[in-house]
Amino acid sequence: MPSGVPQGTPQVRKTCRPSPDPEHPMADPDLTDEVEQTEEERASIRAQRLEKIAGLRQDGVDPYPYRFDRDRTVSAVREQFGDLAAGEETEVVVRLAGRLMLKREQGRLTFGQLRDRSGEVQLFVSAGVLGAERFAEFNHLDRGDWVGVAGTVMTTKKGELSVKVAEFELLSKALRPLPDKWKGLSDVDARYRQRYVDLTVNQDARRVFEVRFAAIEAIRTALRDRDYLEVETPILNLQQGGATARPFITHYNALDMQTYLRIALELPLKRLLVGGLERVFEIGRVFRNEGIDTRHNPEFTMLEAYEAFADYTDMMDLTEQLVAGAALAATGSHVVSVRGVDIDLSPSWRRVSMVELIEEVLGVSIHPSMPVEQARAILDGLGLPSKPSWGAGRCTHEVYDELVEHTVIQPTIVFDHPRETSPLAKPHRRDPSLVERFEVIVDGRELANAYSELNDPVEQLARFQQEAALKAAGDPEAGDVDLDYVRALEFGMPPAGGLGIGIDRLTMLLAGVESIREVILFPTLRPESGLTDADFPSV
RNA sequence: GCCUCUGUGGCCAAGUGGUAAGGCAGCGGACUUUUAAUCCGACGAGCGUGGGUUCGAUCCCCACCGGAGGCACCA
The missing domain is CATH 3.30.930.10 (Bira Bifunctional Protein; Domain 2)
Structure with missing residues (x-):
């Protein structure tokens, strides 16, 4: 067995389920369910990876080692060798670490994409360099695994900057597969709940x-x-x-x-x-x-x-x-x-007072200092409802909020708000109906x-x-x-x-x-339903 | 809180009142310069959950759960 994967898959859960109904042994739906469930579980990627991990441990490989000496980031390699001509090979050895984002096996040659926080670079993995055994072990890595590599910087025929891998080490084994390599993760629920996946696959x-x-x-x-x-x-x-x-x-x-x-x-x-x-x-x-x-x-x-x-x-x-x-x-x-x-x-930015802006946009003169009845009449004329408790200041603010603010696109400082709607601001030095306050509006929003x-x-x-x-x-x-x-x-x-x-x-x-x-990295969401211990079988 | 839309295998995604396409990933095989590599083969879900209607539902109805957008409220 080349990979050392243990044989003899356990019979998952079979023994801990209730016995079939003796009256109807052939028609028990639970039994049918259970067989299918078992097959699905055995075939699941997660189960396969768990077996892979067991195999690695049998071979003395720690799937979760402690550290790796990286000597530079991917972007540093790109900066240093970005202009290397196609087909060039250097003697420069670099040590990189990151997540294996893609793997293309091609017989005795495998290409990988290694990503760290600074960028991605191709791994050029040759059986001729690694030897058959290590080469096979590289191919047993999975997309999504964290790996460390050491190798020389080169470019391929087509000019793709690559690291010709001379050594590699699994740094952390991924049990769950990454989303579709091309379509990615688009389900917004999953993107927010599993932000770790979102950040991994969505640039x-x-x-x-x-x-x-x-x-x-x-x-x-x-x-x-x-x-x-x-x-x-x-x-x-x-x-x-x-x-x-x-x-x-x-x-x-x-x-x-x-x-x-x-x-x-x-x-x-x-x-x-x-x-x-x-x-x-x-x-x-x-x-x-x-x-x-x-x-x-x-x-x-x-x-x-x-x-x-x-x-x-x-x-x-x-x-x-x-x-x-x-x-x-x-x-x-x-x-x-x-x-x-x-x-x-x-x-x-443009600076304009609230009452001036209202006048400019609507052609309406309203001011917190005017009699309440007059202000209320203006709201009526504009088709805006008002409440009896509102003074002229509140009415002015209402007109601004409902009809003016959203029309302002370029950054604008709107100043001198009604005193009535600004309880925390200092009264205006020249007009007691106002306060010294401003809001910045951009794209119609505060x-x-x-x-x-x-x-x-x-x-x-x-x-x-x-x-x-x-x-x-x-x-x-x-x-x-x-x-x-x-x-x-x-x-x-x-x-x-x-x-x-x-x-x-x-x-x-x-x-x-x-x-x-x-x-927001982790926006507030309702609790996820249906995630239980049963979703984490140890196989 | 209300309204509309939405929920299909790990991911993406078709679909119909008659018993689940396809792609990616994964598995087996071929291949030493690929780039979403390609080719061949085998496998994997009963369609968010619970009810109901029906001879029969993933598809129709109800409720619930999650999500999106809008409304109300606010930064």
Whole structure:
């Protein structure tokens, strides 16, 4: 037996099934099922691989060894030898490790594709080089196995850069086969649940996360270059606040207290401004107990940055620089293409006030300072429903949200929001019906949100109390009165600008994908049904 | 939460009210420059789960489970 595969396949499960009904021995459906099940199991790739592993162990080969001395990556080989002419052979020995993605056996010659995180290179495996026995052992490797190789760099007749394998070692045996080598894995459910497979076979999946990590790194570096301090604040909170959203509620046994997962980073970061840290940011996960769709995942990543002595105009400049820098780092360009439209993220972006933009797009004059009846009449005229509780500010925001925002494609800073709909921002220095706030709109969607930060403790307490009243009245999105935060403000918080950017949505924009799940490695899914111990028979 | 669509062997994918194409992978064989290698051969699923209708269902109906898109809500 050349491969040393043990003979005598066990009779799977046969003995542990209930006996057939003695009354109807020939008609027992269970028995039929069982025979077929057994045959399927015996024929399964997984069962064959388990036997292969047993055979390797019998031959003294560890299918899961401990380490391998790689001396370079595939991309390093490509950089060094990329211009080698067709048919060249070098004396340079390289040691590479990666996953065997493809194998083409051809008699006494086998071609493989080895992939590491940097790229793929062909393996040229010759019986003449390895000897018949080692050559046969190479051919017993399976697509999907991790292998280490040593060999010389060469090119084939057709110019394909290859490593002529002189030695190889199995580094980890794959029990399950990779998806179709050409069609890949396209079932979205499987792609998200088994992201490890998705990342293995779908180059585009890997690309999206390279974009994501490059964007985050660029933002982090840019903020540190501006003397920002990166901090970490609690995820587990005893109070709900910092945004209007429904939280996840959990329980902390040691204190026997209800706790919340954070819905924003804002309040602890601004405490740090009180403490004199002056420039702080956090890139962190926040959690909102809301639905899932193409733009929402219950846990997502926010950047929040706060800068003392700055106001929202400074944050406008900062936002432009951060986003443009992230785009350049992640894609090599300031221009991204979204559904065939080029979007230019290079500074400076258009800046327009909310009321001016409404006027421009709809030809309608509405302002938070106008009488409520007048504002409501405008909504009626536009066919928008309104609620009796809304003031003119809420009406203005509604018009903007429903009819204006989605028309803005190129990056635009929309500033001066109604005070009524912005409870956390500082009142506008010239117009009490407004606050100093802006949002960045790109491709019809909000990408960033920023304020001149409210630092008046008396005003802040009043707003908290309003929220708490709403919460008491049953609004699950309303927050608590954070008295410690008010106390902090009473010690004095310097004037400051604050900025929030949704990292997931930024990544979607830069990577050109339409679903937030594409930019989250393990998006929230319902539990997988039907996966049990029985799916992992030991044969 | 609601609406629409969807779920076929490890992966991709046809299909019909009459008892499951094909491809890839895997298995056996041939082949020392292939690139989704090629060629030959043998094998593998009763069609998400549970009911119902029917002489008979993968295909029709109901419920449930998973997924996608849309709506509502929000970043």
